[in-house]
Amino acid sequence: MFWKYMLKRVFYGIFIYIILIFVFSALFNTVMEQTLRGQIDEEIRAELMALDNVGSQQIQNFIEMRRAEKFALYKLDKPIFERIVWRTWSTLTLNLGKSSSIRSAAGDRNVWAIVSEKIPRTLILFSSAMLIDIIIGIWLGLKKAQKAGGVLDKSTSVGTMVVFGMPSWWLGMILIMFFAYTIKVFPSGGLHATPPPEGIAFFLDALYHLALPVMTLVVIGFWGRAFLTRNIVLGVLQDDYIMAARARGIPERKVLYGHTMRTSAPPIVTMSLLALLASVSGNIVFEGIFNWPGMGNLFWFALQQNDVPVLMGNLAITTGLYICGLILLDLVYGLLDPRIKVGAKA
Amino acid sequence: MRIGEMKSSFDEFWGEFRKVKSGMIGLVFLGLFLMILFFEPLLLPFEQANSRWKDITYWEDNPASAAPQWTNFFSSKKSAVSMPLEVEKKEVKNAGTIRIIEETFLYDYQYDAAPSDIIFRASGQANPTVIISVERPDGKKIDLLRKPLEVTQGKDLRIAIDKTSLNEAYNFLKSMDAATGLSKQTLKTTDILFSKVEDSIVFTPQALKGEYKIMVSLILQKETDVIESTEMKVAGRVHGILGTDNSKRDIWSGVIAGVKWAMLIGLLTALVSVSIGVIYGVISAYVGGWKDSLMQRIFEIFISVPMLPVLIVMSAVFKPNIWMIILIMCVFYWVGPVKTVRSMGLQIKEETYIEASRALGASNTRIIFKHMVPLLIPYAFASMALNVPGAIVVEATLSLLGLGDPNIVTWGQILQDAHNGGAMLSGMWWWVVPPGMAIAFMGMTFAFVGFAMDKILNPKLKTR
Numbered sequence: 118m119f120w121k122y123m124l125k126r127v128f129y130g131i132f133i134y135i136i137l138i139f140v141f142s143a144l145f146n147t148v149m150e151q152t153l154r155g156q157i158d159e160e161i162r163a164e165l166m167a168l169d170n171v172g173s174q175q176i177q178n179f180i181e182m183r184r185a186e187k188f189a190l191y192k193l194d195k196p197i198f199e200r201i202v203w204r205t206w207s208t209l210t211l212n213l214g215k216s217s218s219i220r221s222a223a224g225d226r227n228v229w230a231i232v233s234e235k236i237p238r239t240l241i242l243f244s245s246a247m248l249i250d251i252i253i254g255i256w257l258g259l260k261k262a263q264k265a266g267g268v269l270d271k272s273t274s275v276g277t278m279v280v281f282g283m284p285s286w287w288l289g290m291i292l293i294m295f296f297a298y299t300i301k302v303f304p305s306g307g308l309h310a311t312p313p314p315e316g317i318a319f320f321l322d323a324l325y326h327l328a329l330p331v332m333t334l335v336v337i338g339f340w341g342r343a344f345l346t347r348n349i350v351l352g353v354l355q356d357d358y359i360m361a362a363r364a365r366g367i368p369e370r371k372v373l374y375g376h377t378m379r380t381s382a383p384p385i386v387t388m389s390l391l392a393l394l395a396s397v398s399g400n401i402v403f404e405g406i407f408n409w410p411g412m413g414n415l416f417w418f419a420l421q422q423n424d425v426p427v428l429m430g431n432l433a434i435t436t437g438l439y440i441c442g443l444i445l446l447d448l449v450y451g452l453l454d455p456r457i458k459v460g461a462k463a
Numbered sequence: 464m465r466i467g468e469m470k471s472s473f474d475e476f477w478g479e480f481r482k483v484k485s486g487m488i489g490l491v492f493l494g495l496f497l498m499i500l501f502f503e504p505l506l507l508p509f510e511q512a513n514s515r516w517k518d519i520t521y522w523e524d525n526p527a528s529a530a531p532q533w534t535n536f537f538s539s540k541k542s543a544v545s546m547p548l549e550v551e552k553k554e555v556k557n558a559g560t561i562r563i564i565e566e567t568f569l570y571d572y573q574y575d576a577a578p579s580d581i582i583f584r585a586s587g588q589a590n591p592t593v594i595i596s597v598e599r600p601d602g603k604k605i606d607l608l609r610k611p612l613e614v615t616q617g618k619d620l621r622i623a624i625d626k627t628s629l630n631e632a633y634n635f636l637k638s639m640d641a642a643t644g645l646s647k648q649t650l651k652t653t654d655i656l657f658s659k660v661e662d663s664i665v666f667t668p669q670a671l672k673g674e675y676k677i678m679v680s681l682i683l684q685k686e687t688d689v690i691e692s693t694e695m696k697v698a699g700r701v702h703g704i705l706g707t708d709n710s711k712r713d714i715w716s717g718v719i720a721g722v723k724w725a726m727l728i729g730l731l732t733a734l735v736s737v738s739i740g741v742i743y744g745v746i747s748a749y750v751g752g753w754k755d756s757l758m759q760r761i762f763e764i765f766i767s768v769p770m771l772p773v774l775i776v777m778s779a780v781f782k783p784n785i786w787m788i789i790l791i792m793c794v795f796y797w798v799g800p801v802k803t804v805r806s807m808g809l810q811i812k813e814e815t816y817i818e819a820s821r822a823l824g825a826s827n828t829r830i831i832f833k834h835m836v837p838l839l840i841p842y843a844f845a846s847m848a849l850n851v852p853g854a855i856v857v858e859a860t861l862s863l864l865g866l867g868d869p870n871i872v873t874w875g876q877i878l879q880d881a882h883n884g885g886a887m888l889s890g891m892w893w894w895v896v897p898p899g900m901a902i903a904f905m906g907m908t909f910a911f912v913g914f915a916m917d918k919i920l921n922p923k924l925k926t927r
C-alpha cells in the first residue's frame with residue numbers, strides 16, 4: 118500500500134514539475150530569445166573578424182548563412198509553441214544551455230556546471246543553521262508547553278512576535294556592521310579567507326566564515342519554531358489518552374517525552390523540513406548580504422548581470438529541489454504517522 | 464447570519480480580545496501607524512519627499528552622510544546641527560539706477576565641530592553682483608565672494624560657501640601667517656571659518672564659539688531686476704531626526720513616507736489573497752467530488768512553486784510597478800489559508816442548518832456566501848493579520864535587489880541604497896537601522912494582533 122502511495126506521489130510531483138517548467142518557459146520565452154538573438158549576432162561578428170579578404174556580397178551571404186544555421190540550431194525558425202515545448206524539454210533533460218556572462222570556478226559557461234557548484238554551499242549554510250535552530254526550537258517549545266501560560270512561555274511568545282516580521286537579511290546587515298566592522302571578530306562575508314589556507318585550517322576557516330550567517334539565521338529562526346512546537350504539543354496534551362495516562366499515575370516526564378512526543382513528532386518533523394525547504398529557496402538576499410557564494414548569491418549575481426539562462430536554470434533547479442522536498446515530506450509523514458491511511462483518499 | 468447576530472458575535476469576540484494584552488498593544492501600535500499615515504504632511508520635514516525622493520537637487524542643501532542630531536547628546540564633541548539662519552536686518556539702498564540689497568544673517572555657533580557647509584539661496588529674475596563676507600566673533604572679517612551671477616525663473620541662485628570660497632579662506636589663513644606649508648586640497652573652508660586662528664588650525668582646529676555675522680549684498684544694475692526671496696542655511700555635521708544618507712536625503716522623511724506603502728502592500732496583498740483563498744477553500748469543500756479533487760490539484764501546483772525565486776525572476780524580467788508586484792504576490796499568497804479553510808468547510812457543510820437551507824431550495828452561491836463564509840470571517844481576519852508582515856518583507860526583499868517600483872519610497876529601497884552605499888562598512892547605522900526597524904515594528908504590530916486573534920479562535924491553544 119505504501120509503495121503504491123509513494124509511486125503515485127512521485128509521479129504527481131514529476132507531473133507538477135513539468136507543468137511548472139512549461140509555464141516558466143512560456144513566460145521567459147521572449148526574453149530568453151532576445152538574449153539569444155543578441156548572442157548569435159555577436160558570435161557571427163566574431164566569426165567575421167576571423168575572415169579576411171572577402172567582398173561585401175560574400176559577407177552578407179555569410180552572415181545570412183550562419184544566422185540561418187544558428188537559428189535552426191536554437192529552433193528560432195520554428196513556430197512559437199514548438200519553441201516553448203522545445204525549451205521545456207531541454208530544461209527537463211537538464212540541458213540548461215550556456216550562461217551569457219557568468220562562469221563557474223573552472224571557467225565553464227555551462228549553466229548546469231555553474232549551479233551544481235553552488236548547491237552544496239547553500240545546503241551547508243542552511244542545513245547547519247536549521248539543525249541548531251530545530252534543536253533549540255523544539256527544546257524551548259517543549260519547555261513552553263510544559264508550563265503554558267507561565268513566565269517563560271509568555272516572554273518567549275513575545276519574542277516570537279517581535280521577530281515575526283523581521284527580515285533575516287536586515288538582521289544580517291546589522292550583525293555584519295557590528296561584528297565585522299565595529300568590533301571586528303567575524304569576517305564580513307564570503308566562504309574563505311583570501312587566499313584560502315590549506316589542510317585542517319581550511320575547514321576551520323570555512324567554519325569561521327560560516328559562524329556569523331548561521332548565528333543570524335538561528336537568532337531569527339528558533340522563536341517561531343518554538344512557538345509552533347508549543348502549540349502542537351499543547352494540542353496533543355489536551356487529548357483524552359494523555360489525561361488517561363496521567364490518571365494512571367504515569368510520571369509527567371514520561372507522559373511528555375513518551376506519549377506526547379510520539380504523537381507530536383510528525384507535524385514537528387513536517388514543519389522543520391518545510392522550513393528548511395522554504396529557506397533554501399527563499400534566502401536569496403541573505404546570501405547576497407553575506408556574500409556567501411551559493412544558489413542565492415548566484416541569483417543575485419545573475420540579476421545584476423542580466424544573465425537570463427542562469428536565472429532560468431537556477432530557477433528550474435530550485436523548483437526541482439523544492440518539489441523533491443515536498444514529495445519527501447509527504448513520504449516521511451506517511452511513514453511516521455500510522456494514523457494516515459496511506460493510499461486511501463484523504 | 465443576520466446583522467444582529469454578527470454584532471453580538473463581534474461583541475463576544477471583542478470581549479475576549481480585550482483580555483489579551485499583546486493584542487491590545489498591537490492595536491495601539493496599529494493606531495500609531497494610522498496616525499503617522501494621517502498626519503504624514505505634518506511629520507515630513509521635506510514636504511516633497513514622496514515625489515522627489517530620487518531628485519538629487521531637492522536634497523542638495525543637506526549635509527551628506529550626517530548622523531542624527533540627537534547623537535550630539537551622547538558625544539563629548541558637539542557637532543553643528545543643520546538649521547536655517549535668521550535675518551538680523553535687511554536694507555535696500557538706491558544709488559541712481561543701481562539698487563543694493565543688503566542682508567545680515569546671524570549664526571550663533573556653540574559647537575565643537577564646524578558645519579559642513581553654508582548655503583545661500585535667492586530666487587527671482589536678475590543679474591546681481593553678489594558679495595558675501597563673514598564677521599567672526601574675534602572681530603576678523605573674511606570676504607568670501609564677489610562675483611556677478613545670474614538668477615532666472617526656474618533656476619535659483621545657489622551659493623555653497625564651502626566649495627566656492629576655499630580660495631578666500633586660504634588667503635585669509637595666509638594673511639594670518641597660519642598657512643605655512645599647507646596645500647589647499649587638504650583644507651575645508653568651514654573648518655577655517657569657525658576655528659581659532661592658530662598654527663594648529665588645520666590638524667587640530669579649536670572651535671571659535673560665538674556670534675557670526677554673515678553679510679550678503681546683492682547689487683542690481685537694472686530696473687527690471689527682481690530678487691524675490693533669500694535664505695541662508697547651515698548644513699550641519701549632524702542632521703534631523705534620523706540623519707542623512709550619502710546623497711543628502713533626509714532618512715526620517717523616507718521612513719515616514721514609507722509607512723503608507725508598507726501598509727498598502729501588506730494590507731492589500733493580505734486582503735485580496737486571503738479572501739480568494741477562503742472562498743476557494745469553501746467552494747472546494749462544498750462542491751466535493753471530482754470538482755474538489757481538481758481544485759485541490761490546482762492548489763497543489765501553486766504550493767509547489769518556490770515563491771521568492773519565481774517572484775524575483777519575474778520582477779527582473781518584467782520590471783513591474785508596485786501594483787503588479789502586489790498582484791504577483793497575491794498569485795502566490797492565496798494558497799495560504801486554503802487547506803485549513805477546506806477542512807473547516809467540510810465540518811460546517813455537515814451542519815443541519817446547511818442541509819435545511821438546501822432542502823428549502825437555497826442556491827449554492829447563497830449557501831456558500833450567506834451561511835459558510837461568515838463563519839470563517841474571524842479566521843480570515845486572523846490569517847490576514849499574520850500575512851501582512853510577509854508581504855512587506857517580500858516587497859522589501861525585491862527592493863533590496865533593486866527590483867522595486869522606482870517611483871515610490873519604500874523601506875526596502877532605503878535599505879538597498881544603504882547596502883549599495885556601503886553604509887555597513889562606514890558604520891552609518893542610522894541609514895540601516897531605522898528602515899529595518901520600521902519593517903520589523905510593523906511586522907510585530909500585525910503579529911501581536913494576529914496571534915491574539917488566533918489564540919481566541921483556536922480552542923486547542925488555550926492554556927490549561
